[in-house]
Amino acid sequence: MRLEARGITHAYGPVRVLEGIDLSLSEGEIVCVIGPSGCGKSTLLRFLAGLERPDQGQITEFGSPPPGSLNPITTIFQDFALLPWRTAAGNVELVLEDHRLSRAARRGRVAGVLAKLGLSEFADAFPRQLSGGMKQRVAIARALVVEPAILLLDEPLSALDAQTRELLLDDFLQLWLRERFAAVYVTHNLQEAVRLGHRIVVLSRRPGRVREVVTIDVPLDARGGEAPRLDAIARELWHLLRDEAAAADREVVHG
Amino acid sequence: MADGRPVPYRGEVFRPREVRTLGLLGIALLIALWQVASMCGWMSPILAPAPSQVAASLWTMIESGALWTNLKASLLRLLGGWGLGTAAGLALGFAIGLTTLFRSTGVPLVAALFPIPKIAMLPLFILWFGIGEGSKIATIAFGVFFPTVVACYGGVDGVDRTLVRMGRSFGLSSWSILMKIVLPGALPAILSGFRISASIGIILLVAAEMIGAQHGVGALILLSGNLMMTDQLLAGVVVLSVMGLTVSALIAWLERRLLAWR
Numbered sequence: 028m029r030l031e032a033r034g035i036t037h038a039y040g041p042v043r044v045l046e047g048i049d050l051s052l053s054e055g056e057i058v059c060v061i062g063p064s065g066c067g068k069s070t071l072l073r074f075l076a077g078l079e080r081p082d083q084g085q086i087t088e089f090g091s092p093p094p095g096s097l098n099p100i101t102t103i104f105q106d107f108a109l110l111p112w113r114t115a116a117g118n119v120e121l122v123l124e125d126h127r128l129s130r131a132a133r134r135g136r137v138a139g140v141l142a143k144l145g146l147s148e149f150a151d152a153f154p155r156q157l158s159g160g161m162k163q164r165v166a167i168a169r170a171l172v173v174e175p176a177i178l179l180l181d182e183p184l185s186a187l188d189a190q191t192r193e194l195l196l197d198d199f200l201q202l203w204l205r206e207r208f209a210a211v212y213v214t215h216n217l218q219e220a221v222r223l224g225h226r227i228v229v230l231s232r233r234p235g236r237v238r239e240v241v242t243i244d245v246p247l248d249a250r251g252g253e254a255p256r257l258d259a260i261a262r263e264l265w266h267l268l269r270d271e272a273a274a275a276d277r278e279v280v281h282g
Numbered sequence: 283m284a285d286g287r288p289v290p291y292r293g294e295v296f297r298p299r300e301v302r303t304l305g306l307l308g309i310a311l312l313i314a315l316w317q318v319a320s321m322c323g324w325m326s327p328i329l330a331p332a333p334s335q336v337a338a339s340l341w342t343m344i345e346s347g348a349l350w351t352n353l354k355a356s357l358l359r360l361l362g363g364w365g366l367g368t369a370a371g372l373a374l375g376f377a378i379g380l381t382t383l384f385r386s387t388g389v390p391l392v393a394a395l396f397p398i399p400k401i402a403m404l405p406l407f408i409l410w411f412g413i414g415e416g417s418k419i420a421t422i423a424f425g426v427f428f429p430t431v432v433a434c435y436g437g438v439d440g441v442d443r444t445l446v447r448m449g450r451s452f453g454l455s456s457w458s459i460l461m462k463i464v465l466p467g468a469l470p471a472i473l474s475g476f477r478i479s480a481s482i483g484i485i486l487l488v489a490a491e492m493i494g495a496q497h498g499v500g501a502l503i504l505l506s507g508n509l510m511m512t513d514q515l516l517a518g519v520v521v522l523s524v525m526g527l528t529v530s531a532l533i534a535w536l537e538r539r540l541l542a543w544r
Contacts, residue, residue, distance in 0.1 A: 076451055098453050108448035112466045112543040121462060122452040153543050173452065 028090045028099060028176035028209070029053055035074060035084035037067070043234035044070050045081070050228060050237070052177065054090075055207040057247075059220040062230030063268060063275035068213045069105075071235070072181050075211060076102045092176045097126050101175035105182040107162045109154040115165045116141060116150040119172050140168040144198070160191035164198070171206070178210040184219065196222060204248055217264050221257045222250055229267050232275040239267055331513040340517040348502075353521065355497035356487055359415065363422025364483040371427045371479075372472070375434020379468070380460075385435075392431050400425035401489045408494070418490040425486040426479040433475020437468030470544070473537050480529045488522065499525070 035048040044067040060068050073079040092099035109118050119137045141147050144164045184192040220227050229239040245253050313333045319325050320332030343349035377384035407417035449459040491500025506515035
């Protein structure tokens with residue numbers, strides 16, 4: 028399944044957020060979207076997820092989702108969006124409950140993804156009992172249980188500390204190597220972008236426009252050995268972003 | 283560092299704790315003091331009867347069954363009125379929290395009607411529903427209704443929007459989102475609304491019973507006052523206090539059961 032956004036333009040009242048964004052996502056590809064804060068990255072993701080409608084432009088999906096996919100386009104949220112009154116297993120099960128699955132099949136799927144993310148022993152823990160990293164793992168398990176074709180990730184690691192971030196980044200890489208889902212990964216962290224992105228889309232400050240698209244042709248599982256090259260790309264990205272970020276930092280937020 | 287000094291501790295802040303035994307002791311002490319004052323003849327046994335007299339009167343009423351007759355009448359009214367008002371209040375509260383139509387029309391209406399002292403409506407309710415149970419239950423229901431509406435839509439408003447958005451993004455049905463995300467999310471606010479509405483219910487119960495009822499704790503208190511039976515009057519007040527405590531304990535139990543995840 029492929030996804031394509033054409034000419035996405037949007038304003039919240041008088042504030043223009045996005046202007047003429049084109050973006051495409053091929054099968055099994057990870058596209059990272061970076062840009063200064065407030066450039067409309069998250070808004071763009073909500074459009075892709077169908078959670079909001081842009082003023083102009085279209086989002087089109089091509090091809091059919093793999094058989095068995097219950098929610099082809101699935102979002103992973105920055106602040107995890109776990110229900111505090113449900114256990115880890117309950118949170119994962121939630122998104123299966125509206126589908127025609129036998130109780131046993133549902134439980135089986137839940138146990139399967141929890142095991143895949145190393146969460147089996149936390150199945151009965153409530154979110155407040157889990158660390159930030161574990162919470163996000165539960166959220167990833169919840170996203171994977173519906174067998175998505177496309178994952179949309181909205182700064183999934185921003186709420187975590189640096190060490191946890193590193194661990195989850197590795198986990199996520201391993202998952203991708205196994206499942207080969209397509210993903211749009213919104214982040215403001217350049218290191219994450221160069222570690223995960225097949226392509227990196229750099230947005231300008233508000234109103235967000237595509238400033239540059241950087242393709243990294245190093246396979247994801249070979250990136251550990253290419254640190255100097257990736258660092259060079261990250262530096263180049265920072266160079267692109269620096270002035271935009273500085274200007275964005277000095278902007279007064281409206282609304 | 284020969285002249286080193288420890289940094290003085292200045293982290294002390296007001297941090298009151300609740301010691302249960304101390305609380306019980308306080309009540310016991312007050313009653314004991316009162317008993318002693320009565321026994322020494324500092325207080326008139328007619329205007330302020332001793333705790334022992336109040337207890338004796340309470341026991342007499344328990345033995346004669348008068349207490350149960352009155353308590354039953356009161357509890358049925360409270361249950362009926364509170365139940366009706368709460369059911370209607372939750373329905374409107376959710377409607378206001380979820381729909382533009384009810385938000386736009388309901389909020390001003392609630393703001394206009396909430397401040398009316400409900401007991402002022404009792405004469406009208408008597409005309410509408412008769413002097414019997416109907417008017418009393420209506421007064422209580424009316425009084426319980428508004429705080430429940432406000433607590434409920436406040437609770438719905440307070441539900442984390444990202445959770446609802448998450449539900450949508452996974453394609454959950456609106457019914458699922460309502461029952462599994464909005465309702466549990468609003469529950470803490472709804473339960474603290476219950477605390478307020480239950481006390482309002484008891485206040486209105488007694489007020490309504492004092493205006494016109496044969497039985498009921500409020501009627502008992504009024505009658506005792508008219509007969510100068512102050513010991514029985516205070517026994518009725520004690521019953522009200524126990525009633526309030528029981529309701530509050532019941533809600534605390536509900537909170538522990540339903541909000542264990544907090």
